Amino acid sequence: MLMSLAGIVFGVGFFIVTQAQTGGFEQFFIRTILGTNGALRIEDRLRPTLFAADAAAGVTLGLAPQGGIEDPERVAEAVRQFRNVTGAAVVLLGGAAITGATGSDPLARVFGINLDDQLAVSDLRGQVSRGDLTDFRRAPDGALLGGVLAGRLGLGVGDAFLLDSGGGPRRYRVSAIYETGVNDIDRVRVYLHLREARSLLRRPTGASFLQVGLLDPDRAPADAAQIQAVTGHAVTTWQQREKTWLEVFRALRVSSAITVSTIILVAGLGMFNTLAMLVLEKTREIAILRATGHTRRDIAEIFLWQGALVLVAGTALGCLFGAGATWAVSRLPIRIRGIFSADSFVVEWSPWHYVTAAATATVVVLAASWVPARRAARLEPGEVIRGNAQ
Amino acid sequence: MTSPTALADRSAVLRCENLHRHLGASEARAHVLRGVSFAARRGEVCAIVGPSGCGKSTLLYQLGLLDRPDGGEIWLDGAALGGADDEARTAARGRHLGFVFQFHYLLLEFSALENVMLPMRKLGRLTPAAMEARARELLAAVGLADKAARPAAHLSGGEQQRVAVARALANEPAVILADEPTGNLDAANSEAVFALLCRLAREHRQAVVMVTHNPELAARCDVTRPMRDGRFV
Structure with missing residues (x-):
């Protein structure tokens, strides 16, 4: 379970720091182009023009x-x-x-x-x-x-x-x-x-x-x-003028989010494995809890709570790690000259990076906990005590 | 749904009629219970005896609502529960039944006190302080007052089984179902656990249904019901 916790911490942390970097460069680029070419550009007067004319369709004006x-x-x-x-x-x-x-x-x-x-x-x-x-x-x-x-x-x-x-x-x-x-x-x-x-x-x-x-x-x-x-x-608009670069930044942001989410996914798989093994090891304890009046929901909640504890601890530590790493990265010197100019990593501090990372971890951890929890809840106490539980 | 027979036998707190149960699949499928009827009365210690595989434990799990019958009905405290939904059966187990198995099934990471409090916490009838007081009282009754705080893993086999007895009594159940409760114990501990079950059952007017291979213990029970090939004989 500690490995799963570490996976969630690093997954959430790296998710945040990569989003902060790609978001940071994107925001910096937007600030730069707004600061040089403005938000809107008003150009030629629009005049009525004959676009096409044929016998069937008639005259098209625009x-x-x-x-x-x-x-x-x-x-x-x-x-x-x-x-x-x-x-x-x-x-x-x-x-x-x-x-x-x-x-x-x-x-x-x-x-x-x-x-x-x-x-x-x-x-x-x-x-x-x-x-x-x-x-x-x-x-x-x-x-x-x-x-x-x-x-x-x-x-x-x-x-x-x-x-x-x-x-x-x-x-x-x-x-x-x-x-x-x-x-x-x-x-x-x-x-x-x-x-x-x-x-x-x-x-x-x-x-x-x-x-x-x-x-x-x-x-x-x-x-x-x-x-x-x-x-x-x-x-x-500036969005029309810079559409190509904005698309590149968006693709980078999504791509890095998907790549880093695999760390969280792997942690989730590890957690699924651990919980599934735990259910197998604890069938007798589950059976006695069921015998003493605990419902299927009570049993499922035990495993879901374990997942939730790992999720909360992992997400909290991951957010702290992500914030620290983002700060450290922002101090790294790097000379960039091209579509914009920067002398250090540019980062964006956005709460949405943390919310998205936490949401991703929540989906993965709950999915990883749900299946073993359901399996534990379905165990029949009589079969377990008789020694026939699968 | 109460049968005329059940109404007639008002002292029976737990009853079953014409129970059938098959175990296994395809060619290995065996008819383990073949129309068994049984009644357990308050203050009475009943032993179910018979050779291995005759259906004693299967009957006990049916009576304990841990398994579902293929046919027949079970009444606990007047309510028909053989075909009831899982929620009703689970609630009835928590309120009316206590279990002692051959293996203690304690949660080894928890203390003796916490193990005994487990069913009480689920039932929620007492305050936390009252639960702890009752758990200490029960541990004292089984001779483990000084080991209440000890983790279950650090108790001897006999002590673990006595904690299991205390746990079975936690919610003052109407019926205690014991499956070979002394099967893993030496002679001295067997005697202690058996005497404890009998004494507590009589003191608190509880029914005790005990599956055992031990003829000496069976002979000391109020009622002995021998089984063979899925039927009482």
């Missing part, structure tokens, strides 16, 4: 996104009226070649922004690793560069660089360098003032998209549907 946002400030103002919206920032996006001190890159992505609006819908302030935003705010030719891009071009804070989107090179100066932790962003993205971006990209009006922040990002799908209906512009 809505298709076209032409960007013509009056971004008006749309942004409308969006800011939604209760769950924390802010809406106009973004003008375009490609440009960038040339720095030690190299160049023809595929830089220029983001024209209004700084205060952008700060309301992103963690840009917290992502600045060198320089500061005050300089950017004051300098019309100031720019914010991703850390990877700045490093590749040999640029530091205060250095000048050139951007060319086809209208000839224009000179800018690095006000600050930011690190979102997302490699794909940090190696291409250059933030400019919206006015400068319009000039560079030769787009005096309109916007590529609006970045929208939400108080409760989990409500993004419902808000997106409402905003799309009200503004007539296509709205995509």
Whole structure:
């Protein structure tokens, strides 16, 4: 029974710690992408479009996104009226070649922004690793560069660089360098003032998209549907944008839960074996209890209580072990650079990990106790005392 | 459901009529009880004797509601229980019957006192303090007052069987059913256990039904019922 108890303790503990890790990285990833790209992105206006036409079915009309946002400030103002919206920032996006001190890159992505609006819908302030935003705010030719891009071009804070989107090179100066932790962003993205971006990209009006922040990002799908209906512009949620990675995290979480649950399952099998042997060894004691007036239910309860005691002790110790292991893992240094950036294991402290682990252990232990308990309850005292019990 | 015969024999606390029981399966199936009728009366010690395999113990288990008859009926304290459901039979065992077997069947991890208290705890008629007092009283009656706290595993064979007798008496049952209660004991312990059963039965007006191979003990009982081939002879 001690082995079964140990199995439950380790099974519950490992379940918790693996869920804390996968959940932690998932939450960290979500925080990162919400902090860089926002919860919602409002893009092209939806216009009636002819989808298909034939003699049998007739003409099929629908809505298709076209032409960007013509009056971004008006749309942004409308969006800011939604209760769950924390802010809406106009973004003008375009490609440009960038040339720095030690190299160049023809595929830089220029983001024209209004700084205060952008700060309301992103963690840009917290992502600045060198320089500061005050300089950017004051300098019309100031720019914010991703850390990877700045490093590749040999640029530091205060250095000048050139951007060319086809209208000839224009000179800018690095006000600050930011690190979102997302490699794909940090190696291409250059933030400019919206006015400068319009000039560079030769787009005096309109916007590529609006970045929208939400108080409760989990409500993004419902808000997106409402905003799309009200503004007539296509709205995509962070869940749609990051669907692939979110699916990967979900698969990892489920996969690790299944894998670690096998430890609990093996402990349950051990417990079943122990209790089944106990029933065989204690048939005479069961018979005398039945002879002295104990019901079948009383007998079953003896074995179910044994299972319950192991379950309670195992789950309690397993939760403590899991919490301790989660804390220890969160202190382990590990350098992660890719879809996000972290320098130690990221863990999520969620009561649901403990509830799920306890529920899994409960199902397994009760199933493992139920069969021997039922078998014990079915023993006929007369047959046992006569020596014929099977 | 009370038979006319049962009504006529009002002193019989435990009765059976025309009991049949088969044991084994297919070719090994044997007709062990062949229409047995029996009555046990309060204050009377009855010995059932006979050769091995004649059906004595099978009859005792039927009377003790530990096994179900293939035919016939059993009445305990006026209630027909031969075909009753398991719950009714179990409750009747706890309230009206006490068992002493050839092997003591004590729970060895528990003390003598706890073993004696076991049936009382289930019945729940007394408070915990009253249960303990009665258990100590019973252990004193069987000469084990000073060994009440001792684990059953640390008692001698004779002492274990005396604890089993005390346990059988715990709920003041109307009937004590004893299957070779002295079978595993030496002469001195056999005499002690037998004398104890007889004395307590008479003092408390309990019926004692005892299966035994020992002719000397059988001769000292109030009634002796010899069996052969599944019938009383």
